[in-house]
Amino acid sequence: MQQQRSYSEGFALHGKVVFISGSTRGLGLAMACAMARSGALVYINGRTSQSVQQACASLGEQGANVQGLVGDMSVVQDIDRCMARLAENHGRCDVLVNNMGIRIRQPLGAFNFAQMQQMLEVNLLGAMYLSQQAAALMQKQRWGRLITITSVAGQVARPGDAVYPVAKQGLTGMMRALAVEFAADGITSNAIAPGTFATETNMAMAGSAAGEKLAARNPTGRWGQPDEIAGLAVFLASDLSAYINGQVIAVDGGLSVLF
């Protein structure tokens, strides 16, 4: 009788090559750690060699199989160079996580044009070009996972934060466009919409009165911990998610469904 592999093996990422944009800290680093612990070779990305080396060293100490690729993922030449490196080293990219994101939190009237442009170039255009390049590699092997990190702001908006929802809702649209464009090639595209996570960047806010208010608004009564995003990221990267395509899945403690 043929031995069936255990169901949990379907979640494993052995042999997969993963690239996570903006993964030197925060949610990107947490997903990198989890995917590497699930067996993948994970490429860590950030804009400076110092931040990339530091992240690789901290994951390497935990036995994770990681490598670094320095580059600004809103700059075409840097994206081309990083994808060319994956093609040279492995001839493949199995999983792309579009995680990189920046935020300028202010009302529309306070934005100048250059700031609007920066928000859209880094948060949206960079991810679109990177997805195009990664999908070209995935098409060759007829297997791939495109995972885009959006936000609660990928669906709704709030006053005083005018351009971030524009970029994130653009990313939601991009994720759906990729889902229908590449499904026939064995490539799926989905989004993870995080709520409020106590990353290093948010630590000061999480500890403030405003942070406590945000926690109180959440059905769980607390902020998320960075590694709480990782289980879904691993699942979406795995073989077992093959028929999930074009979906936004919130990891927000129920914030987005609270009436």
Ligand SMILES: NC(=O)c1ccc[n+]([C@@H]2O[C@H](COP(=O)([O-])OP(=O)(O)OC[C@H]3O[C@@H](n4cnc5c(N)ncnc54)[C@H](OP(=O)(O)O)[C@@H]3O)[C@@H](O)[C@H]2O)c1
């Ligand atoms: N944290 C939350 O509560 C939360 C909530 C909703 C959505 N999100 C989304 O989740 C994602 C990650 O958030 P986070 O809070 O973990 O972010 P973060 O702590 O601010 O980290 C951002 C990462 O992006 C990198 N980065 C920034 N600009 C880059 C660029 N042009 N090219 C390459 N890398 C770049 C940074 O690396 P270097 O500085 O080393 O370049 C860093 O690793 C973002 O898309 C964010 O919008 C987060």
